[in-house]
Amino acid sequence: MILVTGATGSIGTHLVRRLQRDAVPFRALVRDEAKGNALGCDFVVGDFDDEASIASAMEGVDRLFLNAGGARPAPGEQPMVRQQKTVIDAARSAGVSRIVKISVWHAHEGGRLAEGAHWVIERHLRESGLAWSVLQPSGFMQNFVTGAGSFTADGRLLGAYGDGAVSYVDCQDIADCAAVLLTGPYGRGETFVVTGPQALTQAQVAEQISDVLERPVEYVDLSPAELSAALRAQGLPGGFADDVSALSLEVASGSLAATTTTVQDLAGRPPRTFKEFLTANLDALRAALPSSSG
DSSP states (O other): OOOEESTTTHHHHHHHHHHHHHHOOOOEEEOOOHHHHTTTSSSEEOOOOOOOHHHHHTTTTEEEOOOOOOSSOTOOOOOOHHHHHHHHHHHHHTOOEEEEEEETTTTTTTTTHHHHHHHHHHHHHHTSEEEEEEEEEBBBGGTTTSTTTTTTTTOOEEEEETTTTBOBBOOHHHHHHHHHHHHTTTTTEEEEEEEOOBBOOOOHHHHHHHHHHHSOOOOEOOOOHHHHHHHHTTTTOOHHHHHHHHHHHHHHHTOOOOSSSSSHHHHHSSSHHHHHHHHHHHHHHHHHHHOOOO
16 A cells, blocks of 8 residues: 655646556545545545654555655744654654655755755655655646746746756656656665756747747746845745755756656656647646736
8 A cells, every 4th residue: 555645736646646547556645635535536634744643644554655745944944854754754663665755856965945855854764774765856847837937927937047957857757757666666775866858948948838828928037136036025034035046056057957767767658848748738837827928
């Protein structure tokens, strides 16, 4: 039995559908009963901050998909670290045999924001004594249809990556890789970087969105300082805004530009291109992007 955490998120929903399709026994962990009902699968209501609910969710489980947890932190806080450590410890106590964790590319000691937080969690997982595999994805294609792609009210794409390219990956491809690791003997004790088939600059992203929508979408490149100021204006803590700004400099220098063969190697097929993703999610793209651009 597999327990899927983050089951209603961008990766989790695809993983649920994949496991349903393959008739693999699993249970989804959700915080909202209505969302659990909408999944149409066996589910349990629980919360990473409620240790009793996590222990209950682990009953009969031998494999765990570890994702999600952690709202945007206040200064000095990393709730995701505490939460995922709790889940790992509960899995060990319940006799879970293997964990497949979603991390972040370039997780490292002392890293900013998620890079540092996931490094701490990865270390805890490695030291847990459990069998494990880690998936470190590049940027999500889904960000451009969920509102996280930074479109302005008048339909322009904002960013601070300059000419830096990102090998965006479809969350369905990440989920398919996770399904292979959860249901087979592959990848124990291994970390996999998961990318799409090509790296695109934000200007190229805007061009492909324009092609699919058949109307112009402009990309506006901000400086890191302008990005930090914009985030502060939205009420985000100054330290958080500065960290996001610093990470944008790393992306601009090419930190997310490489591509890997992970999807082909694990899922046995090529990863989806950005144009294919946009075409398949055209309605969601239209809903996310105002029509007044240009």
